Amino acid sequence: MRKLFIGLGLLLLLIVSIPAFLLASGTTDSSTLRVLLNSMMGIAGPATNSDIVRQQYTVPEGFTLELYDGNVPRARFLLFTSAGDLLVSRPHSGDIVLLRRDTDGNGKPDDQLTLLEGLDRPLGMDISGEWLYVAESNRVSRIRFDSDTGTVDGSLQPVVEGLTDNGNHWSKTIRVGQDQRLYLAQGSTCNICEEEDTRRATLMRFQLDGSQPQIIATGLRNSVGFDWAPWNGALYATENGRDLLGDDLPPCELNQIEAGNFYGWPYFYGDNIADPDMGDDPLAAQREPTAPAHNFRAHNAPLGMTFLDAKTLPPDYERAALVALHGSWNRSSPDGYKVVSLHWSDDGIEERDFLTGFNREGTISGRPVDIAQGPDGAMYISDDYAGAIYRVRYGASDNNNAVAFELPTVKRLDAQEPEWLDAANMVTMAARGDELYRRYQCQSCHEQGENPRTLENLSERLGYAAVIDVLAAPPSPMPLFPLTESEQRELAVFLLWQPPESSDGDNNFL
Numbered sequence: 001m002r003k004l005f006i007g008l009g010l011l012l013l014l015i016v017s018i019p020a021f022l023l024a025s026g027t028t029d030s031s032t033l034r035v036l037l038n039s040m041m042g043i044a045g046p047a048t049n050s051d052i053v054r055q056q057y058t059v060p061e062g063f064t065l066e067l068y069d070g071n072v073p074r075a076r077f078l079l080f081t082s083a084g085d086l087l088v089s090r091p092h093s094g095d096i097v098l099l100r101r102d103t104d105g106n107g108k109p110d111d112q113l114t115l116l117e118g119l120d121r122p123l124g125m126d127i128s129g130e131w132l133y134v135a136e137s138n139r140v141s142r143i144r145f146d147s148d149t150g151t152v153d154g155s156l157q158p159v160v161e162g163l164t165d166n167g168n169h170w171s172k173t174i175r176v177g178q179d180q181r182l183y184l185a186q187g188s189t190c191n192i193c194e195e196e197d198t199r200r201a202t203l204m205r206f207q208l209d210g211s212q213p214q215i216i217a218t219g220l221r222n223s224v225g226f227d228w229a230p231w232n233g234a235l236y237a238t239e240n241g242r243d244l245l246g247d248d249l250p251p252c253e254l255n256q257i258e259a260g261n262f263y264g265w266p267y268f269y270g271d272n273i274a275d276p277d278m279g280d281d282p283l284a285a286q287r288e289p290t291a292p293a294h295n296f297r298a299h300n301a302p303l304g305m306t307f308l309d310a311k312t313l314p315p316d317y318e319r320a321a322l323v324a325l326h327g328s329w330n331r332s333s334p335d336g337y338k339v340v341s342l343h344w345s346d347d348g349i350e351e352r353d354f355l356t357g358f359n360r361e362g363t364i365s366g367r368p369v370d371i372a373q374g375p376d377g378a379m380y381i382s383d384d385y386a387g388a389i390y391r392v393r394y395g396a397s398d399n400n401n402a403v404a405f406e407l408p409t410v411k412r413l414d415a416q417e418p419e420w421l422d423a424a425n426m427v428t429m430a431a432r433g434d435e436l437y438r439r440y441q442c443q444s445c446h447e448q449g450e451n452p453r454t455l456e457n458l459s460e461r462l463g464y465a466a467v468i469d470v471l472a473a474p475p476s477p478m479p480l481f482p483l484t485e486s487e488q489r490e491l492a493v494f495l496l497w498q499p500p501e502s503s504d505g506d507n508n509f510l
Contacts, residue, residue: 031363035329038367038385042074042092046365048386055480056365057357059392060341061439062314065355066391068380069099069109073387077173077304078372078380079125081147086372086380088389089134091121091171096134098150099389107391115152116143121165123224124174124184128208133182135172137165140184140210159210160184164197169222169240177235178228182206185237187222192242192266192277201265203237203257219263219289220255225305225370229344231319236293238302238323241269245276247331251295252302254323254342254349264289271295294349299328300336304370304382312377313394319344322354322379324368334359339368339381355381355392357482414463420489421464426497432487433494440481459496467492 037043053067072088079087084101086109095117099109116122116134124135132145132152140160144153159182163172169187177183188201195201203217203226217237226237235257241250242265250269267281268274268289281287296302305323313320320343327336339355358366367385374380378393437443446455458467471488474480483491 032334035327035334035364035367035385038329040329042384044073044387045367045385047071048366048383048388052365053390055474056360057355057390058440058482059355060352061441063392063394064441064444066107066393068107068389068391069112070386070388072097072099072112072382072389074384075369075382075387075389076384077123077125077370078382078389079127080372080374080380081127081145081150082375083147083150084375085147085150086374086389087115087125087132088382089122089125091123091137094119094121096122096125100150113150115150116156121170123171126174126176126182128176128180131208133159133174133176135174135184137170137172138163140172140174140182159208160206160213164189164200167200169200171224173224173226175226176208177205178233180208182208182210183226183235185220185223185226187220187224187240188265191244192275194266216259217255217257217261217263219265219268221265223255224303225323226257227305227307227321229319229321230307230309236305236321238296238305239263239265239292240301241298242266242275243299243330245269246298247333248298251292251298252300253292253296254294254302254305255290256293258290261290262287263292294342294351296323296325296340296351297335299331301326301328303368306371306373306379308379309373309377316343317341322371322381324370324381326367326369327359327364334362334364337364337367339371355390358383360482411461412463412466413461414465418464424489424493426493427499429490429493430497430499431494433490433492436483436487436491437494455495459498462496464489464492464496467495 034045038045048067048070050067053065057065059065074090074092075088076091077089081087086099088097088099090097096115098113098115100111102108103110119136121137122134126133127145130144131142133140133142139158141156141158143156163186167189168191171187173185175183184204186200188195199215201220202215203220203223205214205216206212220237220239221242222240223237226235228235237255237257239253239255241252255263264272266275267278271291272289303324303326305321307321308317310318320341322339322341324339325336328334337358338353341352341354343350343352358364365386366383369382369384372380378391381390446452468488471483471491
């Protein structure tokens with residue numbers, strides 16, 4: 001009966017929200033509706049595949065992106081076992097699945113098994129000793145777990161009960177800290193209000209058996225992800241900002257959590273700006289709001305975060321974390337829908353794009369949720385919209401599963417030179433094309449690996465129009481890069497143009 005009432009409540013909220021959202025966004029396309037349904041009820045979007053991942057999504061230079069598993073519907077939070085198996089929580093399916101580690105080297109999990117089922121919207125997970133801890137929407141439990149075999153023994157034993165899960169932000173996130181205590185984050189019941197349950201919109205701490213509950217931070221509207229910086233032990237948490245203040249307010253946040261601090265909600269947002277709907281904080285004499293350590297763009301919905309072990313990564317990732325931006329559901333122009341890296345330095349925190357391409361002119365193909373770094377050093381990213389797990393690692397692909405592709409072998413030279421060549425600065429365009437060639441790691445397929453597809457003598461077969469056509473609609477599995485028209489021309493010049501002083505007949509860089 002309880003779940004029936006929850007379902008009816010969600011349906012009512014959905015009915016009320018859809019018209020307002022569509023009015024704000026000015027669209028009624030299927031992608032918009034699917035994103036809204038995903039946000040409200042966890043309903044999935046279109047499935048993905050290796051070709052889509054290869055063609056649409058991009059990662060920084062030097063990294064390789066692969067589809068690890070494209071059949072994990074409603075995948076949310078991730079947890080690696082010590083044996084290398086990957087646990088995936090699926091709150092809208094009520095279960096936790098286990099993806100067997102890849103032992104045959106094909107770049108895919110060996111098997112997918114249901115570890116626990118019949119749960120009440122499970123999200124957060126962690127392992128401590130022989131126990132697997134699971135956070136359902138209304139309690140935290142633990143069960144004996146053998147990491148070597150990936151199996152559970154016995155039944156779930158509640159350690160924290162009586163948690164409320166009414167309202168907007170029912171999910172619960174847990175982590176076991178370095179102090180061997182259990183940390184619990186739970187969001188607010190509402191967009192903007194004073195909570196009746198003082199445990200909501202907080203971060204709490206317990207002993208591992210659930211005893212000695214303590215609220216350590218308040219004013220956190222919805223902190224879904226948190227982790228500890230490995231270089232100094234500081235605790236950071238993402239936070240989703242409130243709605244209904246327009247497209248660009250308020251920012252979502254990253255907060256450095258310190259025991260006893262108040263982080264502003266519902267009376268303040270962003271850099272301690274007073275919320276226009278709440279008036280003065282009645283406890284202003286007892287507390288001051290703590291400003292964020294970093295602001296994300298409004299409505300980007302930062303969820304899971306993880307600090308990186310940089311042993312296998314470039315030097316500028318030594319003090320870095322990845323954050324999954326689930327993306328907006330209530331903004332006139334969709335925003336977010338990517339994974340960003342945060343880099344700590346003496347000058348503060350710098351945000352960079354890490355995994356992008358899920359939002360192509362308002363058409364949404366994926367919504368990142370969580371990140372876990374595996375024993376292999378690779379980063380695994382869940383997508384509850386496409387029902388997928390992506391794998392990003394540093395270094396070129398080993399080509400074990402690469403699909404061979406051919407550029408056009410027929411001659412297709414320009415009948416006449418394109419008009420834009422008349423005013424072109426070929427030296428500048430070739431230099432920019434060289435930069436694009438390196439940025440998008442074209443050398444990983446055309447110069448590296450066991451059977452690279454060489455571009456030698458390309459200018460004898462293809463003209464500028466043909467090369468630009470290939471860049472605009474590449475043959476699978478050649479990636480579709482987000483190139484502007486001018487960038488396509490620059491890359492074509494780099495590939496085809498021969499400086500007058502050289503007589504090799506082809507670009508010397510290739």
